[in-house]
Amino acid sequence: MERWMMLWNSTALSAFTWGQAGMMLVGALLLYLAISKKFEPLLLLPIGFGAILANIPLAGLNEPGGLLYYIYLVGIETGIFPLLIFMGVGALTDFGPLLANPRTLLLGAAAQFGIFATLLGAIALNSLPGFNFTLADASAIAIIGGADGPTAIFLASRLAPELLGAIAVAAYSYMALVPIIQPPIMKLLTTKEERAVKMEQLRPVGRREKILFPLAVLFLTLLVLPTATPLIGMFCLGNLMREAGVVDRLSKTAQNELINIVTIFLGLAVGAKLSAAEFLSVQTLGILALGAVAFSVGTASGVLMAKVMARFSSKPINPLIGAAGVSAVPMAARVVNKVGLEANPNNFLLMHAMGPNVAGVLGSAVAAGLLLALVG
Amino acid sequence: MERWMMLWNSTALSAFTWGQAGMMLVGALLLYLAISKKFEPLLLLPIGFGAILANIPLAGLNEPGGLLYYIYLVGIETGIFPLLIFMGVGALTDFGPLLANPRTLLLGAAAQFGIFATLLGAIALNSLPGFNFTLADASAIAIIGGADGPTAIFLASRLAPELLGAIAVAAYSYMALVPIIQPPIMKLLTTKEERAVKMEQLRPVGRREKILFPLAVLFLTLLVLPTATPLIGMFCLGNLMREAGVVDRLSKTAQNELINIVTIFLGLAVGAKLSAAEFLSVQTLGILALGAVAFSVGTASGVLMAKVMARFSSKPINPLIGAAGVSAVPMAARVVNKVGLEANPNNFLLMHAMGPNVAGVLGSAVAAGLLLALVG
Amino acid sequence: MERWMMLWNSTALSAFTWGQAGMMLVGALLLYLAISKKFEPLLLLPIGFGAILANIPLAGLNEPGGLLYYIYLVGIETGIFPLLIFMGVGALTDFGPLLANPRTLLLGAAAQFGIFATLLGAIALNSLPGFNFTLADASAIAIIGGADGPTAIFLASRLAPELLGAIAVAAYSYMALVPIIQPPIMKLLTTKEERAVKMEQLRPVGRREKILFPLAVLFLTLLVLPTATPLIGMFCLGNLMREAGVVDRLSKTAQNELINIVTIFLGLAVGAKLSAAEFLSVQTLGILALGAVAFSVGTASGVLMAKVMARFSSKPINPLIGAAGVSAVPMAARVVNKVGLEANPNNFLLMHAMGPNVAGVLGSAVAAGLLLALVG
Amino acid sequence: MNELLSEALTIMLIGMVTVFAFLTLLIGAMAILRWFTAGADQLPASTSARTAAQPQEQLMAAVAAAVHKYRRDRR
């Protein structure tokens, strides 16, 4: 009889809380978005599954001794997982289009205004009841505007670990929503003629230039902003392995098996941070709202910067490519291409948008380093 | 002269014990079985090699600071390695045949009687001198009847780490011996006519059904038996990645590189638990005997359950497929197919046996969760 | 204003030391050698990059909490990374040529004289001002003569961690320089007629012989020199997985993804040991000089041993193959082949040189185990 | 000893009941699942099988293309 009681007490039915049930629904929603809507499935599927696993009562997966607890401890608290992902992303990135048109770096810079405007917005939100973001919290939230998953997770793990779950979910969700969020803003800020502008073909870029570029980026970063070197350093290592041409087996492993393994673990660990106490609060709503602001402001400032540049440039510049400066590689560049084709069926902007797109990755990593230096 | 003495004292010849020599022979035997007899070589080769390495005097591979010590600490004491293997197995498992014929789940349930009968047997063995199994020990031994390596290692690491080596060796050895253990029992309990029964072709299963199935399994598990969620959760994550169709690169990594890397380490760590003090005892003989009982009882109860179901079913059921309920995927299903072909050369039971086969995996994971809840 | 000051204080410009700048130049030099000169790029590229990252002021990558710190702690301080690399190298090694001509093992033995002569040289160097090597330091330096990266890193991590960076850099650099260092020595010690000697074709080697060989090596090692079993054990495990033919998926993972992942991390962690305080000293110059001595003496003693063997052998032996005894697989064997072709355009020594080449790997692992036993 | 045996018996009983209950519930869940997805297109499922076939298909396509080109060139 006693053992039957033990059994009953060990079923979840006797121990469930509403919060846990709610978080499981959130996990299920993320799985739905990942599988049916194809919203960044590589991350949102493990995150959603991790959220379910972490909220099972009595299973202890997220408590000392549990799998998710260990994964979080080893990979996120140390910052290792986002850095390894960033190395893999570096190995997957081709800087050719950026090198062919260096000025597009400024578009990647302008789009980071989304980050800093959101920082201001998060602090302003404190005037509402229920919100009490510190500068560190606000900075971690603002980085959603960087539209770059590993950067957001890395910064949040340093500045506001208790918000990490909500921030990562918001970042990946909005990255998936880029095709919905960006086009209206892009159309609002440009005329049809501007959107139809064709750009000149990009020059081919030499192998040496490509090898030296990641080293130049690293060198500038370590001089100017050492706090950004973990992120930018690993990114540049990945890119150097890619371009050096002498360590292809390492580069391929970084692009494939290593990034895949780390992605599974990173997703589960982020999911493990989706606990009811931290996620089911008005703060999360604030974070989601601020994330939308961040993406929108970033898109707008990128487009406006491109319009300014177009005015002063001798060569034609299509202002749409400014929208790709938020990063969200390669989705944002594809959106630019699509909107450009709508205005002019012969206007292929994809390669032109890849420049600001990868510039945005560097820009938001710089912004993250800066926030670490100032409020870390 | 002094250094020559140091050298002599540092040779193993001066330090060997009979126990260590004996365990090296055990390791060599496992290597022989793995390589020459092809007994579950993926596990038994690293286990055998690990057993040799762990028992080298003065090498310290299994002491603090040694390689095997670290691997065990990180991967087995935490339970991480068996869970990652289980995720990979989930990604390798096709639930189609089970979904096409859900009733075969009951065969996977019946075969778990092997586990619980063995639990009883282990306690009964205490009446002999030299045996003194606790309920936790007996439960860890009983899970050998689950015919599922990662489940056995996971449960043993929680309930009886000092028996882990013997339990893992027994589990994998008997899984390799399935083609020898099962056929006589199957033939004893069935007539030739029963074995010749042909079954109807399986219906095709839709993609959505396959995606939702692992989630349904997880949902039931977390409601009814949360202690089984580490095992079943990781299994379902692997299967969901496989079927979702949107994260193929993660699924492939889980099925290949990740499971391979973990298998090497898991094998070495299990081998490291094969120390003379723990393995060269009458208890190990008891464990080997109980393991044989577990497989036999499981096979018999699966077949008998299938005979009962055949009586009450409108569609024909070949009772042989009940034997596949012990899991030992995919060996047991192949044995069913072979015995069926002997009785009727046109009778292909393989796909029909895959249903109970994968059901057995779920069944023994449930049993493991239950044992964790009751005696953990 | 205060925040602008924070920003300035957080730029590296305010914090750089000459030593750090110097080490970055060393890192850049290693990258140049790796990429432009193709000097062992798989290791020297990550090592060079790691050296740069580790010396960035204020970034903290090499301090507690930093990425490089963790990687070093987990992988090198424990000895795990070099052992895993060695397992992969074992899985990549074909012992066929050695088994076909066992006497070439003696060439692999003779070439280890480079190690022990260097040990003596390192101690002798103490008579110069600025040098103060202990026996442990001298042993770690001497192993450079083993011409085997993982062995050198493993031994240095045990005996002289503060010299590990310089030792690893010297070892890999000289391995890359083998085509420049060896030929003059080889030509000095042989006549043109000797270099033109053709050797008999190798007998084919059976599969069983190849399977049993790694086990025989392990058995001898554990009897005679247990301190060598971590290195030789993992090497033999890799080779057994390769030859067993029943665990190809494990063998392939060990040869590819696993060794690639570990190589990236190992390189970064070695680079992290390149700190100004430890590297920019007269000791490093001593280590570089001793490394050159080690390679030269090893080459010479291998060639001389081969000449002795040629005199007493009934079958013809080309003394050049002795030079391959230093290991540096497969570079040294290729150099032998090239020098042999110069003397006789029909003389293909590659396969004959592979025997001493892999024998050299065993020889230096034995030497490392011996040094661990005597001065560890 | 006797007490342990009776405990083991209890666990056996609880265990078999639970395993059967769990898997029976799962049969029910599968019935619901089938009913729930009945409307959906019954795709041939198993993406992984499809992807596994890919290299082979690519190979055959490449061979076909080469042979086609060769045939055309000979004319």
Added chain:
Amino acid sequence: MNELLSEALTIMLIGMVTVFAFLTLLIGAMAILRWFTAGADQLPASTSARTAAQPQEQLMAAVAAAVHKYRRDRR
């Protein structure tokens, strides 16, 4: 609260200045880089692209060889 806001404003200002300064410096660095590598042969770059193409090329080469052998044999 008001203080926090002004801090946030300062960070925004510093942040945008730094980001623009950094990326402008990088534009300069890229100009130097281009000038520095101008002499070098402008190889088609992107080794990875080349390596990715390799299997395909090997395949086509093998096919070509097979077809060539076949053509020769038929004579």
Added chain:
Amino acid sequence: MNELLSEALTIMLIGMVTVFAFLTLLIGAMAILRWFTAGADQLPASTSARTAAQPQEQLMAAVAAAVHKYRRDRR
């Protein structure tokens, strides 16, 4: 210093003796091994070599099949 040197000399002596002894023992072991496996079929060994060759072989087989089919079709 002098003492260290003599220690180093001792280690050199012990070292070379041990290395030679070890590898000489191994030569003996290899002789035993060869004698022991002499009866066994001398298989072409090296499974890994075989497996490495596989894709190439598969490729050639596929090409051969395609060419064969083409030849048959042309008749």
